[in-house]
Amino acid sequence: MPLLLSVRDLHVSFDTSDGVVQAVRGLSFDVRRGETLAIVGESGSGKSVATQTITGLTRGARISGEAIFDGTDLLAADPATLRRIRGARIGMIFQDPLSSLHPYYRVGWQIVEMIQAHDRDISKRDARARAAELLSLVGIPQAGKRIDDYPHQFSGGMRQRVMIAMAMALDPELLIADEPTTALDVTVQAQVLQVMRSLQLRFGTAIILITHDLGVVAQTADHVVVMYAGAAMERARRRELFYRHHNPYTEGLLTSLPVLESAGERLTPIKGTPPSLIDLPPGCPFAPRCPYVFNRCRVEIPPLDDVFRDPFHQSACWLSSDETTRRQQREALQAAGAS
Known part of the structure; x- marks a missing residue:
């Protein structure tokens, strides 16, 4: 698949009264056309800040690096260029649709307004027909009638479908979905993910899926970036990440998942808490919580390098890149820790 978005050495920081928050530190990743990249990690790891920065939504931040979208560096683009790209070529779905949909306007009007903002030549009648078609595509029954409903008249899952319809209105090449299923129950979550997948197959849209739910990653992703304390800890294809991961933080996320075979047993959480992004520890940011930590981890930051002789698999860890x-x-290290 040809490359659509290439992010290199992205740094994002914010000045606060307590100090400088290093929200994103040297993040790099690629997104190919028609594929899904999942960005996972605990809350506060920098997932949302990274994608919001790419689309010009982090005002007041100090930003460096580059984000090349189909030949255009989004981080260096002027506001007018970003407005043309955002919405038309890059669609966005946010975690809480009620905060993204205006409560005083009908959902159809909001979709029509968005379509006409990017396509001045389309008539209101054609834009409305397109809005009804999109609502039908995302599985909203009687879309021709529901187009005139207000956001509060839809359930949480249906509101999220409306957001997907709005994001897909102009057939964007890239869809950024920021925790799109967090507030939904498991059944509705599966339905929303299926809608996104079917639209991806139909239109060839690339997706960046931001989530902390590894179950969602297992269902949808082609490639995965694991973030911790603003930095990428591991990058790999989905299957490699689940069955041949290298980084202890990735291992911690996976072992903390409940499984059917362990019914009645206690979960295995990652001990400790994430570090402050204002006062990061020296060396590896995960070192204070890592079960395999040794002296080098506490003083040197590990680079994100290839592991297991796989050019598509990188990990930021001082453990050997050779599997054996x-x-x-x-x-x-476990034996030494136990003794």
């Missing part, structure tokens, strides 16, 4: 040596290191 890494296993031996882990066993020795």
Whole structure:
């Protein structure tokens, strides 16, 4: 698949009364046309800030790096260029549709307004027909009637479908979905993900999915970036990440998931809490919580390098990039910790 978006060495920080918040630190990733990239991590890891920065939504931040979208550096683009790209070529779905949909206007009017803002030549009648078609595509029954309903007349899952319809109104090349299923129950979550997947297959849209839910990642992603304390800890294809992960933080996320076979047993959480982004510890940011930590981890920041001789798999960890040596290191460190 050809490359659509390439983000390199993205840094985002904010000045606060308590100090400088280093929200994103040297993040790099690629998104190819028609594929889904999942960005996962605990709350506060910098997932949302990174994608909001790419689309010009982090005013007042100090930003460096580049984000090349189909030949245009979004971080260097002027506001007019960003407005033309955002909405038309990059669609966005946010976590809470009620905060994104205006409560005083009918959903159809809001979709029509968005379409006409980017396509001045389309008539109101054609834009309304397009809005009704989109609502039908995302699975809203009787779309021709419901187009004149207000946001509060829809359930949470249906409001999220309206947001997907609005984001897909102009057939964008990239869709950024920021925690689109967090507030939904499992059944509705599956339906919303299926809607996104079917639209992706139909229009060839690339998706950046921001989530902390590894179950959602397992269903949807082609590639995964694991973030912690503003930085990428591991990048890999989905299957590699689940079955051959390298980074201890990724391992911690996976082992904290409930599984059917462990019914009645206690979950295994990651011990400790994430560090302050104002006062990061020296060395690896995960070192204070890592079960395999050794002296080098506490003083040197590990680079994001290839592991397991796989050019599509990178990890920021001082454990060996060779699978056999890494296993031996882990066993020795665990034995030393136990003693």
